[in-house]
Amino acid sequence: MRLRFFVHIICLLTGCLVNSFALPSPVHPVTVVSTVGSEVVLPCCWKSQLDEAANSIHHIQWVTPPYTVFEQRGEEKWQAVEFGGRLQILEERLGSGDCSLVIKDVQIRDTGKYESFMVVEAVRSKRTRVFLQSVKLSVTDNKSWQSHRPGEDFVIDLRTPYSMTVVFLGKNSSEWSLLWMKEDEQTSERLEKSPRGDKLTLKNLQFSDEGIYKVLDEQGVSVSTIQLSVEGEGPASPPDDEGIDWFGFCYGVETDSCLKESLSVHLGAGVLYIKMKDIYLYQT
Secondary structure (H helix, E strand, O other): OOOOOOOHHHHHHHOOEEEEEEOOOOOOOEEEEEEOOOOEEEOOEHHHOOOHHHOOOOEEEEEEOOEEEEEEEOOEEEEOHHHOOOEEEOHHHHOOOEOOEEEOOOOHHHOEEEEEEEEEEOHHHOEEEEEEEEEEEEEEOEEEEEEEOOOOOEEEEOOOOOEEEEEEEEOOOOOOEEEEEOOEOOOOOOEEEOOOOOEEEEOOOOHHHOEEEEEEEOOOOEEEEEEEEEOOOOOOOOOOOOOOOEEEEEOOOOEOOOOHHHOOEOOOOEEEEEEOOEEEEEEO
16 A cells, blocks of 8 residues: 655645636546656646636646645645655746656556646635646556577666566576575676666576566566576687788678678678688677
8 A cells, every 4th residue: 555645734835725626628538658767757738728827826736536746836846755756847848838747767656547737716815726637657567588698698777776676587497586685785696786776787698597587676566577588609709800801790681792802691690700711700
């Protein structure tokens, strides 16, 4: 269950709301789909409901019924604690009618229904909420497939600062094993963390590394799932660079456009080396 923390002083922003109502609108509920760690925009336009004269100070509310998650009135701003400062409205666009809510580093727990309102002045200095837009947000984990050769490196993108563990299910295993934990950086000797802390590199891949890798957040919810296949022979070494007359890149088709003296060859993406009369192919 999502915990909510509210400061009742928020009434300073909203005042005493006498009621909430929705004006007829051609805008239907919008569905937005995103993946964990991305930046997502929940669309909203107040000019579709109100005229500019009624809003000298723009006062916007976003709620996940029945809770307010974000509120902005002029320079005053507030957002629910559990979003950790990840919410914002682009002020430079607000005057032109764009009241879209930006969620940075979106998480699966952000999934749900969001509604936006404009708070307007009513009679006797009271205020009323005008419904603007309903948005259904769906957040899923990242899914990918990678194929590498033995001896190569495998990079795992952690996607978000909320990533806490990486677990591994081997191809012939029925149990998940812990590969990395944020609190213990030395889980594996072959595992290196990038200087920015946003990626892990599993070095010198072996056939036993083939399987499924999952990045999990602090609640054990999946951030990403990677299917790793380890196939073929280990990476070849390029020839000694001494005496190489020419080299070039060729990609997947038979061609003589990149080869010297009208030589042709059919290969996958790779680098062709010509040394005297010998041809060396270094497959990348």
